[in-house]
Amino acid sequence: MSENFVETVSAPQKTAWSKASVIIIGPAHPLRGGLASYDERLAKAFMDKGNDAAIYTFSYQYPSFLFPGTTQYSTEPAPENISIHVKINSVNPFNWINVGNELRKLRPDIIVVRYWLPFMGPCLGTILRRVKKNRHTKIICIADNIFPHEKRPGDKAFTNYFLKPIDGFITMSEKVLADLHQFAKGKPAKFVPHPLYDNFGEKISKEEAREKLNINLNDKVILFFGFIRKYKGLDILLNAMKLLKQNPSTQNIKLLIAGEFYEDEKNYQELLNDPLIKNNLILHTEFISDSMVKYYLCAADCVIQPYRNATQSGVTPLAYHFEIPMIVTNVGGLPSLVPDKKVGLIAEPNAESIAEKVKEYFDLGEEFFLSHLREEKKKYSWEVMVKTIIELLK
Template sequence: MQKAVIIGPAHPLRGGLASFNERLARQFMADGFDTAIYTFSLQYPGFLFPGTTQYSSEPAPTDLNIKVCINSVNPLNWLQVGNELRKLKPDIIVVRYWLPFMGPCLGTILRQVKKNKHTKVVCIADNVLPHEKRPGDKPFTAYFVKPIDAFVTMSEKVMKDLRLFTQKPAQQVVHPLYDNFGAAVDKTAARKQLGLPAEAPIILFFGFIRRYKGLDILLDAMAVLKNRQAAITCGDTQKTISSADIRLVVAGEFYKDEEAYHEQIARLGIADVLELRTSFITDSEVKYYLSAADFVIQPYREATQSGVTPLAYHFEVPMLVTNVGGLADMVPDGKVGVVASPDAESVANHIEELYRTGAAFYMPGLREEKKKYSWKVLTDTIRNL
């Protein structure tokens, strides 16, 4: 049996990368590979992780072989793990790259592995150059890419950034569906579970709150909607609502500048149209938030790709995205949602458009488009590379 190893976050670490890697491991297992995940015993020093905790409160998955062993700041550990994998001789190593800080650690591990002259290494590059720039980004990335045989990216922007460092084989694929959070829940039941009003028009901002994701733009848009008080005849129900009736649920943990958002909310006078659930959303809660929402709003000011988009596809929730990075490539305008400019007026106008059109209009497009987002496509691409 062929062996595959995934290097990257997994339980007991939490977050989108961990969920992705665990789902990818299951697909490799379904493809007939003896599969393991090598994850971090220490992922980030505190100054790089502004959230409350790096660790999941969910039980460990019982169907996966997860080895917690990589220390991102200990060079002796890098050599030890690299030598262990060199002797293991997996046929494929899939390594995640999302932050240049990881370049020295992962680059050193993979240099040791490649000494066995057997293992092929494919990198899934989430980012090559990060959203928030730091000293060392370019040399760390240049060091990391040298032992890699091939790359997978999930946006054109990351592919362009990658080509600044290497011309090795690379292929762009769409981010697969996050189908590991369970099935959708009836909207009324989901809102009851979360303590949200059953009949209110509700939009959702989901995920870690970082500046590039544009929550401040969305808050300004909520003020536009509240002050405008425009009459909207909803496409699904033919009921007329006011734009001031629309409620925004913010579900995700602040990474920094929390006070600035609270000051903005107070200044705009929009606390009454917001529901702030700004602690980490556990895997078991995800389905309730996505199922409770009429629409998912991604008002990013810059982006490569987004893990929220495949989540919305899985739960069949129409989206608003901004025309930055690769977001609009994943969300055909007028088919599965709408594409706005990253400013408050445009976001507000397009939220109104979503309600006027109605979620039902977008369902055929969502169901057709989501067929592209297969984990088998990703593992086949990795094997072919």
């Protein structure tokens, strides 16, 4: 085990609610991905306000049938000055009881637990039931999803089991808040937009980013970023590229695809190899490390999210942070986060509408959106998230 991971924690000093001891339960280093980055940034936000904060993460997170990627583990160094406890085994009930008992005795003032997948319901629900026996710790859930993107038997039962010990909820989209009300009536819940991912470095020039990625500075580039899964609609976007190619004013637009396949790549091969658009595709279909994120965002003229369905997206706060306008589809919580013709454009989830909005975006130009985007991004602070969690407990 790396020296970066703390296996035991001394009981934190108990203070007033404005200076609380906080445990975050969810993915964190050495695990990789957006959930891990979020939890690490949230811990920092609590500490910036003078709270004691640590993370309990997974020693075993997913069985292989739930993880189609190449690896669950990061090659990046552990974040500095954050206590990360690699403790939780998602499939071992004896582990759940042991971790729950440990946290019960530790008596943190607050536990913030992430919920994104019903599979985690039995594990997290059991841990939290043990914690509640101390009659002190308050538990807030940040619910990424209530209904999963890919449904499986047992989803409803697992979610119901998880929700019972929770004292209050934060959702990052209004759709998830509405879904939550079907399960957890009478418990306090608030919608807080996903804070900015400001832990991937500062914005760099388009020239520097494109030089790093070997992309021509004069190209018009739209970016599809993140894991490739069916609900994210990459196939719809590729069909939109075929329509753009047939229009003389848009035929030279390039699509940069940056992210690892989380389903069979064969489902996309025919579109990716279509001779009409093949030369307009820039393929970086591997996991994008944290240190490389800024290059992909800053190389783009526009970020595009052609999703079939969505609650919220971690790509949106990334685009806000790096001040890149967006085209998103009119599904789930995406339109409420991207005001139309201010921060970006709203398309319907079909190839014709997406192609039309890509053309409109370049007709309007990047400068049309930037002042609105910079003003809108002020809403998405980590301080608001921490403040809302504390207010829920009062």
